Amino acid sequence: MSLFKSIATFGGFTLISRITGFLRDVVLANVLGAGVISDAFFVAFKLPNFFRSLFGEGAFTTAFVPMLSQKLAVGEKQNGLRFAAKAISVLVFFLVLFIILMEVFMPAVVIALAPGFAESGGKVALAVDLSRITFPFLLFVSIVSFQSGILNSFGRFAAPASSPIILNLMMAASAFMFAPFGITPAYGIAIGVTVAGFLEVLWLAYFLRREGVFIRPQLNISQNIKDPEIKTLFRRIAPGMVGAGVYQINMFVDTVLVSLVGTGAISWLYYANRLQQLPLGVVGAAIGVALLPILSKQLKTNNLEEARHTQDKAVEYGILLSLPAAVMLIILAEPIINVLFQHGKFGAQDSTMTANALIAYAVGLPLYVVVKALAPNFFARGDTKTPVKYAVVVLIANILFSLALLKPFGHVGIATATTLAAVISLGQYIRGLKKRAYWNFSKELTKKILLIALSSVLMGIIMLLAEKSLNLWLGNWLNLKIFPKFCLLGCLGCLGLISFLLFAKLTKVLDISVILRSFKRNNNAKTSN
Numbered sequence: 001m002s003l004f005k006s007i008a009t010f011g012g013f014t015l016i017s018r019i020t021g022f023l024r025d026v027v028l029a030n031v032l033g034a035g036v037i038s039d040a041f042f043v044a045f046k047l048p049n050f051f052r053s054l055f056g057e058g059a060f061t062t063a064f065v066p067m068l069s070q071k072l073a074v075g076e077k078q079n080g081l082r083f084a085a086k087a088i089s090v091l092v093f094f095l096v097l098f099i100i101l102m103e104v105f106m107p108a109v110v111i112a113l114a115p116g117f118a119e120s121g122g123k124v125a126l127a128v129d130l131s132r133i134t135f136p137f138l139l140f141v142s143i144v145s146f147q148s149g150i151l152n153s154f155g156r157f158a159a160p161a162s163s164p165i166i167l168n169l170m171m172a173a174s175a176f177m178f179a180p181f182g183i184t185p186a187y188g189i190a191i192g193v194t195v196a197g198f199l200e201v202l203w204l205a206y207f208l209r210r211e212g213v214f215i216r217p218q219l220n221i222s223q224n225i226k227d228p229e230i231k232t233l234f235r236r237i238a239p240g241m242v243g244a245g246v247y248q249i250n251m252f253v254d255t256v257l258v259s260l261v262g263t264g265a266i267s268w269l270y271y272a273n274r275l276q277q278l279p280l281g282v283v284g285a286a287i288g289v290a291l292l293p294i295l296s297k298q299l300k301t302n303n304l305e306e307a308r309h310t311q312d313k314a315v316e317y318g319i320l321l322s323l324p325a326a327v328m329l330i331i332l333a334e335p336i337i338n339v340l341f342q343h344g345k346f347g348a349q350d351s352t353m354t355a356n357a358l359i360a361y362a363v364g365l366p367l368y369v370v371v372k373a374l375a376p377n378f379f380a381r382g383d384t385k386t387p388v389k390y391a392v393v394v395l396i397a398n399i400l401f402s403l404a405l406l407k408p409f410g411h412v413g414i415a416t417a418t419t420l421a422a423v424i425s426l427g428q429y430i431r432g433l434k435k436r437a438y439w440n441f442s443k444e445l446t447k448k449i450l451l452i453a454l455s456s457v458l459m460g461i462i463m464l465l466a467e468k469s470l471n472l473w474l475g476n477w478l479n480l481k482i483f484p485k486f487c488l489l490g491c492l493g494c495l496g497l498i499s500f501l502l503f504a505k506l507t508k509v510l511d512i513s514v515i516l517r518s519f520k521r522n523n524n525a526k527t528s529n
Contacts, residue, residue, distance in 0.1 A: 003290060003291065003294055003310055003313050003314060003317070004313070004317060006155070006157050006286075006289075006290030006294070007283075007286045007287055007290045007317055008286075009157045009158050009161065009290075010157040010158075010160075010161045010285070010286040010289050010290055011161075011282045011283060011285075011286035011321075012161075013157075013158055013161035013162040013165070014161050014164075014281060014282045014285060014286060015282045016162070016165060017161070017162070017164040017165050017168065018278055018281060018282065020165050020168035020169060020172075021164075021168050023168070023172060024168040024169075024171050024172045027171075027172040027175055028041075028171070028172075028175070028189070031175045031185045031189075032185065032186060032189075036122070036123050036126070037126065037184050037185075037186050038186075039123065039127075040123055040126040040127040040130055040186065041130055041186040041189065041190065043110065043113060043127045043130075043131065044127055044130035044131040044133070044134045044186075044190055045134060045190075045193060046113075047109070047110075047113065047131050047134065047135060048134055048135050048136075048137045048138040048141070048193075051098075051138050052138060052141050052142070052145075060091070060142070060145055060146065060149070060237055061145055061148070061149050061152075061289075061292075062236075062292070062376075062379040062384060063233055063234075063236035063237045063379075063384055064084075064087060064146070064149045064233060064237075065149045065152055065153055065292050065293055065296065065379075066292065066293075066296040066379055066380050066381075066382060067083070067229070067232070067233060067236075067382075068080050068083065068084060068149065068150065068153045069153045069292070069293040069296035069297050069300070069380075070296050070297065070299075070300035071083065072153055072154070072297065073296070073297035073298075073300040073301050074300060074301070080153075081213060081214075081215065083229055083230075084146075084150060084215060085215050085216055085217065085218050086218045086224045086227055086229075086230055087146070087230060087233055088143065088146050088215060088217070089217050089218040089219070089221065089224055090221060090224050090225060090230060090234075091142060091146065092139070092142075092143065092217075093221050095138065095139050095142055096139065098138075099135055099136060099138060099139055102135055103132055103135060106128050106131050106132050106135070107124065107128050109131070110124060110127045110128050110131055111124060126184075126186070129187070130186055130187065130190045133187070133190040133191055133193075133194060134190045134193045134194060136194050136197070137193050137194045137196075137197040139197070140194070140197025140198050140200060140201050141197050141200070143201050144160075144163055144197070144200045144201055144204060147160070147201070147204035147205065147208060148160035148163070148204065150208060150213060150215075151204065151207060151208065151211070152289060152290075152292070152293050153293045154211050154213075155293065155294075156207065156211065157289065157290060159203065159204055159207040160204065160289075161286075161289075163200045163203055163204060164200075166196050166199050166200050166203060167193070167196040167197070167200065170192045170193075170195060170196035170199065171189055171192050171193060171196065173192065174188050174189050174191060174192025174193075174195070174196075175188060175189050175192070176188075177192070232382075236382060236384045237384070238384075239384040239385045239387075239388040253395075253398075253399055253402070257402050257403070257406055257414060258411050258414050260406070261406070261410045261411050261414075265353075265410065265411040268350065268353045268354045268357055268411050269357055269411050269414060269415065271337070271341055271354045272337075272354050272355075272357035272358040272360075272361055272415060273357075273361060273415075275329065275336065275337075275340075275358055275361075276329070276358065276361035276362060276365060279321075279322060279325040279326075279329075279365060279369075280322075280365060280368055280369065283318065283321045283322050283325070283369050284318070284322075284368060284369045284371075284372035284373075285372070287314050287317060287318050287369070287372055287373045288372040288373065288375065288376055291310070291311075291314045291373065291376045292376040292379055292380060294310055295307055295310055295311065295376055295377065295380040296380040298310060299380050299381060308439055311373075311374075311377060311439045312442060312444075312445045314373040314376075315370055315373050315374070315441075315445060315449075316445060316448055316449070316452075317373075318366070318369040318370050318372070318373040319366055319369070319370065319448075319449050319452050320452055320504070320509065320510065321369070322365050322366040322369040322370075323366045323452055323453060323456045324452075324455070324456045324459055324496070324497075324500045325365065326362045326363065326365040326366050326456075327456045327457070327459060327460040327463075327496075328459075328460075328463070328493065328496050329358060329359070329361075329362035329365070330359050330362050330363070330460070331460050331463045331464055331467065331496075332463070332467070332489065332492060332493070333355040333356075333358045333359050333362070334351060334352065334355040334478070335467070335478060335485075335489050335492070336355075336358075336489065337351045337354045337355045337358065338351045338478050338485065339482070339485050339486050339489050341354065353411065356412045357411055357412050357414075357415040358415075360412050360415035360416045360418075360419055361415045361418065361419065363419050364418060364419030364420075364421075364422040364423075367419070367422035367423060367425070367426045368422050368425070370426055370429075371422065371425050371426050371429055374426075374429040374430070374433060374439075375387050375429065377433055377438055377439055378432075378438075381438070386432060390425060390428045390429065390432070393424065393425075393428060394421045394422075394424055394425045394428075397420070397421045397424045398417055398418060398420075398421040401416070401417035401420045401421060402414050402417040404417075405417055448509050451504075451507040451508075451509045452504070452507075452509050454503070454507060455500055455503035455504045455507055455509065456500065458499070458503050459496050459499045459500040459503060460496075462495065462496070462499045463492055463495060463496045463499075466492055466495055467492060470488060470492075
């Protein structure tokens with residue numbers, strides 16, 4: 001499968017997943033409201049997801065996928081599947097022990113995670129009950145991460161990318177399905193979380209069978225642990241776990257600092273970050289996931305020139321998709337916030353404050369997408385330590401920038417600090433790859449990036465003129481009712497997309513025929529197989 005098709009497949013299903021996630025949040029808000037029950041549930045939901053980033057997604061995938069992909073690249077499928085069976089057996093063994101331990105000490109864990117709950121015994125008890133129901137989800141989602149890694153190594157991205165949709169829909173449905181069996185709907189939704197994890201495992205097991213992959217557990221755990229390849233795998237996982245921990249610390253520090261700004265600041269930053277995460281999650285995650293197995297195979301077969309070309313394309317696609325998205329977010333920041341959130345208690349001032357933070361975040365969007373495109377170059381070579389070192393530097397930089405900008409700019413200073421930290425992060429990756437002679441910006445790639453930037457700026461000018469024209473024609477069009485506002489915002493977005501595609505075509509940075517040939521070539525390959 002080509003890089004572009006892989007990115008399009010994973011990104012498309014990730015976008016659907018994000019949309020169903022928004023729908024899930026709407027259902028939860030209506031069913032749980034905002035109070036003791038919702039607070040307790042969200043703690044219970046965050047708990048397995050916190051350890052998910054340590055044990056499952058990220059740390060495990062970036063270590064496991066390159067090792068399996070390299071075996072597949074040299075025709076060692078059966079050897080690779082034996083390695084996978086040993087890896088999942090060891091992972092499940094330790095996860096089961098960890099989950100049992102957490103279930104026993106859950107009261108202490110909940111109080112440590114949410115110390116404010118200690119003031120209300122009932123709140124702690126509810127959070128403990130819900131956490132004990134949701135925590136087995138960690139086991140299932142870690143197995144899902146493992147299954148996704150295998151499918152990605154075989155060039156299959158649709159099923160893994162679509163699996164989170166099961167969680168979103170199940171949580172929404174369980175608010176009504178399991179509610180009659182619990183004291184509060186929160187119990188039903190908590191059950192739905194764990195059931196969804198099990199369903200995701202079954203979903204991906206079906207697609208693994210279609211690939212002829214049958215993983216048989218290796219019960220001799222002590223022998224598996226001593227296996228040299230398993231030792232190598234877990235040595236590579238360890239830095240990823242540290243990196244995930246650094247990310248969690250970063251999020252915690254941001255929350256503490258912005259809480260000092262005043263009432264509403266945390267909410268403004270949260271909503272702005274949610275919107276920035278939509279293109280970042282879809283584009284950045286898609287490129288990172290699609291690139292890792294492809295690059296791993298090319299490096300294993302010593303096809304260095306093709307690997308450099310693949311890396312160039314990953315960066316090019318990242319810029320092509322993220323830069324116009326960033327410009328759109330900057331131009332339409334306030335209209336987007338107005339249409340999506342300015343209802344009820346969320347007023348005009350809240351929209352303005354959130355829009356200012358969104359603009360600051362949007363400037364850094366392309367930078368973080370390129371970082372996600374460059375990081376797999378290290379992971380594909382088995383180097384999981386260097387990205388962690390870079391993450392630590394970014395954490396320190398983010399804290400320093402936040403402290404410097406907090407007083408003069410408030411919550412916008414925190415968002416700006418994140419963007420400045422992205423500059424540091426990108427600089428480290430470019431310098432590190434160049435220093436090791438892994439990769440460097442080619443003249444052709446630099447030229448394409450400049451042309452994409454030109455197309456994005458021209459698109460932005462057209463959108464800005466169109467938005468100003470609406471204000472002259474309709475007064476302040478944001479004062480219209482919700483449906484006309486939504487339609488006009490959609491029209492502005494479509495105008496921006498069409499104008500960018502036109503300019504990209506004129507500057508020859510986007511060749512639709514090449515993309516179509518890529519899809520056709522892969523479909524022909526499937527038919528011949």
